[in-house]
Amino acid sequence: MDSLVIIIKLQKIIQNNLQRIGESMISGGVDNYEKYQYMLGQARSYQYVLQEISNLLNNKEQKDEQGNIINIDRNPKA
Secondary structure (H helix, E strand, O other): OOHHHHHHHHHHHHHHHHHHHHHHHHOOOOOOHHHHHHHHHHHHHHHHHHHHHHHHHHHHHHOOOOOOOOOOOOOOOO
């Protein structure tokens, strides 16, 4: 299996877990402050991991040698 496919599947799993935590917090699934703090920590961790995966994938795309990345500078320096 291609490593990119594995990464995309992992992203989906993490996003689903993050969504589940958010829904549980919104729907009143938190009955005490400690549980709230725990779930908030989980959500932040999932967001951090998703951001790091995204950063790694963006670096890979920018280093693509096929020339598919086009940089459009809206404010060119004169």
